[in-house]
Amino acid sequence: MPASSTNNLSPSNIHSPGAVRLTTLPPLSLYVHVPWCVRKCPYCDFNSHQARGDIPEHAYIDALISDLELALPSVWGRPVQTVFIGGGTPSLLHPESLDRLLSAVRARMMLIPDAEITLEANPGTAQAARFDGFRAAGVTRLSVGVQSLSAQHLRALGRIHDVQQAQTAIEAARNCFDNINVDLMYALPGQTLxxxxxxxxxxxxxAPQHVSAYHLTIEPNTWFHRYPPQLPDHDSAAEMQQAIESLLASHGYGHYETSAFAQQDNRCRHNLNYWQFGDYLGIGAGAHSKLSFSDRITRQMRYKQPREYLRRMAAGGAIQTSNVVLxxxxxxxxxMNALRLVDGVERRMFAERTGLSITVVATRLMQAVEAGLMVDSAERLQTTLKGQRFLNDLLASFVESQ
Ligand SMILES: C[S@@+](CC[C@H](N)C(=O)[O-])C[C@H]1O[C@@H](n2cnc3c(N)ncnc32)[C@H](O)[C@@H]1O
Ligand code: SF4
Structure with a gap:
C-alpha cells in the first residue's frame, strides 16, 4: 500500500493535518499475550495473573482467533515476519492449544517462510515432552525465564522453580531448539558482583544463542514496591552491567541493545522490529498494537483483565483504546526505540517509519552531536557511549514541548 507522495515536511508544519505521509509500510510482527502464571512474582508488573485452578485454555484460544480475525482488515495482505507468544507464562498452554493457535494464524496471515516464532517458558512449567510439542506446533525459538542460578536469589524472587529445574529447562530447550534465549536479572536483593x-x-x-540480562527494577503496584528489599546501590549495579557485558563479549556475544546479547546472527528479530519502530499487531488480554497506514500511525490496547477480555471478545471485540499518534x-x-540499539539505525529509517522529514529533528540532532551524545554520521542515528549513559536526557531533548 505505498502512498504516492514523497515527504518534505519542515519543523513548522509538524502540527498540520496530513503531517504524516508514509511511502512504504514497515515490517509487521504479531504478538500474542497469554496472561496467566502459576504464581505472581513479587517484582513483576506485567499483565500476568495467578491462575486459580485450570486456565480457560480452550475459550482463550477461541478468543485469540476471533481477535485476530477482527483485526485482519487493518493488516490486510501484509506479510508477517515474526510471532512472539509472551506473557504471563505461555508455556502453561498445552502443545495442542498452541498448534491450534498457530495453524489459525497461518491460515489467516501470510507468515514469511522463515518467520521467527518465539514462545516464553517458565522453568517451573517446562517438561522436555512439552518442548517437543511446541516445536512440532511451529515454535522456532524458546525464551526461558531463568532469572538466576542461585537458590538464595530464586527464593528472594519468589520463583516457582529451583536451580535444578532451571538447569534442566535450559538443557531441554537447547536439545529441542536451534535458537534459545535465557532471561537473567541482576542487581538482585543482597547480590554481589x-x-x-x-x-x-x-x-x-x-551456550544459548541469546542472553537477556535485565537490571531488576522496582515497579509500582508490585509486592517489592510495597515492601522494598535491600538492593545493590547504583554504582554497584553499573559495575555489574559492565562485568556482564565483558564476560558475554569474551564468549562471543554481541551487546546490541541495553539488555540484549546475541551470538552471531541470533539477534531477536521480533524485538529488533519493535526497536526499529516496525509495526506489530497485538492480540490477547492487554496486548498493545502499533499499526501504520499511508497517512497515520495508530496505537491500540485490548482490555487487560483476562475475564473482561474473554467477556468482551464474546460480545464482539476487546479493544479498549485506539488512537492516532500525534x-x-x-x-x-x-x-526511544531506535536509540536503545547500540548500533542505532540507518538515518533513512526516521522518515520511512515516522512519515516525517528528518528536518523536523535536525536542530536537536545537531545539538546532541555537539554535546557528544550522538555519533556525527550522515548514515546512522546512533548514540555515543556517553549518549547511552545519559539516554533519558537525550530522549528528553526530542520531546515536542509546544
Ligand atoms: C514475561 S517474563 C518471561 C516468561 C515467564 N513469565 C517467566 O518469568 O519465566 C519476561 C521477563 O521479564 C523480566 N522481568 C520481569 N519483571 C522485571 C523487573 N521488575 N525488572 C527486570 N526484569 C523483569 C524477567 O527476566 C522475565 O523473564
Ligand atoms: S512468571 Fe514471569 S510473567 Fe509471571 S509473574 Fe513471574 S516474571 Fe511475571
Missing amino acids: EQVLSDVRGVLEY AKDLPVEFM
Missing part, C-alpha cells in the same frame, strides 16, 4: 558473574557463567555452560509525538517515540 561475584554472584552475578556466577549466574552468567552458569548460563554460558549451555505527529509531534512521533520523533521521541521513534528515538
Whole structure:
C-alpha cells in the first residue's frame, strides 16, 4: 500500500493535518499475550495473573482467533515476519492449544517462510515432552525465564522453580531448539558482583544463542514496591552491567541493545522490529498494537483483565483504546526505540517509519552531536557511549514541548 507522495515536511508544519505521509509500510510482527502464571512474582508488573485452578485454555484460544480475525482488515495482505507468544507464562498452554493457535494464524496471515516464532517458558512449567510439542506446533525459538542460578536469589524472587529445574529447562530447550534465549536479572536483593558473574557463567555452560540480562527494577503496584528489599546501590549495579557485558563479549556475544546479547546472527528479530519502530499487531488480554497506514500511525490496547477480555471478545471485540499518534509525538517515540540499539539505525529509517522529514529533528540532532551524545554520521542515528549513559536526557531533548 505505498502512498504516492514523497515527504518534505519542515519543523513548522509538524502540527498540520496530513503531517504524516508514509511511502512504504514497515515490517509487521504479531504478538500474542497469554496472561496467566502459576504464581505472581513479587517484582513483576506485567499483565500476568495467578491462575486459580485450570486456565480457560480452550475459550482463550477461541478468543485469540476471533481477535485476530477482527483485526485482519487493518493488516490486510501484509506479510508477517515474526510471532512472539509472551506473557504471563505461555508455556502453561498445552502443545495442542498452541498448534491450534498457530495453524489459525497461518491460515489467516501470510507468515514469511522463515518467520521467527518465539514462545516464553517458565522453568517451573517446562517438561522436555512439552518442548517437543511446541516445536512440532511451529515454535522456532524458546525464551526461558531463568532469572538466576542461585537458590538464595530464586527464593528472594519468589520463583516457582529451583536451580535444578532451571538447569534442566535450559538443557531441554537447547536439545529441542536451534535458537534459545535465557532471561537473567541482576542487581538482585543482597547480590554481589561475584554472584552475578556466577549466574552468567552458569548460563554460558549451555551456550544459548541469546542472553537477556535485565537490571531488576522496582515497579509500582508490585509486592517489592510495597515492601522494598535491600538492593545493590547504583554504582554497584553499573559495575555489574559492565562485568556482564565483558564476560558475554569474551564468549562471543554481541551487546546490541541495553539488555540484549546475541551470538552471531541470533539477534531477536521480533524485538529488533519493535526497536526499529516496525509495526506489530497485538492480540490477547492487554496486548498493545502499533499499526501504520499511508497517512497515520495508530496505537491500540485490548482490555487487560483476562475475564473482561474473554467477556468482551464474546460480545464482539476487546479493544479498549485506539488512537492516532500525534505527529509531534512521533520523533521521541521513534528515538526511544531506535536509540536503545547500540548500533542505532540507518538515518533513512526516521522518515520511512515516522512519515516525517528528518528536518523536523535536525536542530536537536545537531545539538546532541555537539554535546557528544550522538555519533556525527550522515548514515546512522546512533548514540555515543556517553549518549547511552545519559539516554533519558537525550530522549528528553526530542520531546515536542509546544
Ligand atoms: C514475561 S517474563 C518471561 C516468561 C515467564 N513469565 C517467566 O518469568 O519465566 C519476561 C521477563 O521479564 C523480566 N522481568 C520481569 N519483571 C522485571 C523487573 N521488575 N525488572 C527486570 N526484569 C523483569 C524477567 O527476566 C522475565 O523473564
Ligand atoms: S516474571 Fe514471569 S512468571 Fe513471574 S509473574 Fe511475571 S510473567 Fe509471571
